Amino acid sequence: MSARLHILGICGSLRAGSLNTALLRNAQAMLPADASLLIADLSGIPLFNQDLEHAPPEAVQTFKAQIASADALLFAVPEYNYSLSGVLKNAIDWASRPPEAQPFAGKPAAVMSAGGRFGGVRAQAHFRQIAAGLGMFVLPKPELLIPQAKQKFNPAGELVDPEVCDQLRAFVEAFMRWISRWR
Numbered sequence: 001m002s003a004r005l006h007i008l009g010i011c012g013s014l015r016a017g018s019l020n021t022a023l024l025r026n027a028q029a030m031l032p033a034d035a036s037l038l039i040a041d042l043s044g045i046p047l048f049n050q051d052l053e054h055a056p057p058e059a060v061q062t063f064k065a066q067i068a069s070a071d072a073l074l075f076a077v078p079e080y081n082y083s084l085s086g087v088l089k090n091a092i093d094w095a096s097r098p099p100e101a102q103p104f105a106g107k108p109a110a111v112m113s114a115g116g117r118f119g120g121v122r123a124q125a126h127f128r129q130i131a132a133g134l135g136m137f138v139l140p141k142p143e144l145l146i147p148q149a150k151q152k153f154n155p156a157g158e159l160v161d162p163e164v165c166d167q168l169r170a171f172v173e174a175f176m177r178w179i180s181r182w183r
């Protein structure tokens with residue numbers, strides 16, 4: 001079945017072994033047949049420069065177009081120094097400009113994190129504040145926070161913890177229901 005629902009996955013980590021990217025891939029595998037998930041490539045996005053906001057670099061234009069054409073956004077948000085990563089904030093800043101043409105407004109979204117001791121709870125709190133400012137509708141519950149994430153994936157990036165697998169499945173199902181409320 002060709003996908004009827006297009007979700008854009010956005011990860012705040014660029015590293016090859018990113019557990020948050022792995023989490024997106026695991027979520028991708030749990031989607032219903034009529035939904036697809038494309039993972040945005042943030043690696044070519046330079047540091048934000050407001051002088052260029054009306055003619056942004058190509059990587060930013062691509063990212064903005066992907067957001068605009070997506071039915072929903074799934075953010076995988078690592079915690080860096082009690083907040084979200086600079087990579088993610090920088091990409092959001094670019095896409096949020098100019099404000100009258102920002103593509104986030106009105107999009108259903110969800111946020112999940114593979115993290116350290118507290119699973120990314122502080123990063124998610126900051127992310128939710130930013131998302132509210134941009135007019136996204138972020139799934140309120142269930143929350144998906146994975147503490148000590150390194151122990152929950154195998155080296156291939158597959159979730160191997162049965163409890164976390166169940167949590168992710170419930171989260172994906174709730175996100176699907178959430179998206180259908182806004183369409």
Ligand SMILES: Cc1cc2nc3c(=O)[nH]c(=O)nc-3n(C[C@H](O)[C@H](O)[C@H](O)COP(=O)(O)O)c2cc1C
Pocket residue numbers: 013014015017018019020021078079080081082083114115116117118119120149
């Ligand atoms: C610069 C930096 C700061 C970090 N700060 C925190 C932090 O404040 N709290 C936390 O739980 N983990 C912190 N971590 C650990 C990361 O959240 C953890 O390594 C996570 O797996 C990174 O995401 P990734 O696997 O998708 O790259 C930090 C990691 C880095 C590189």
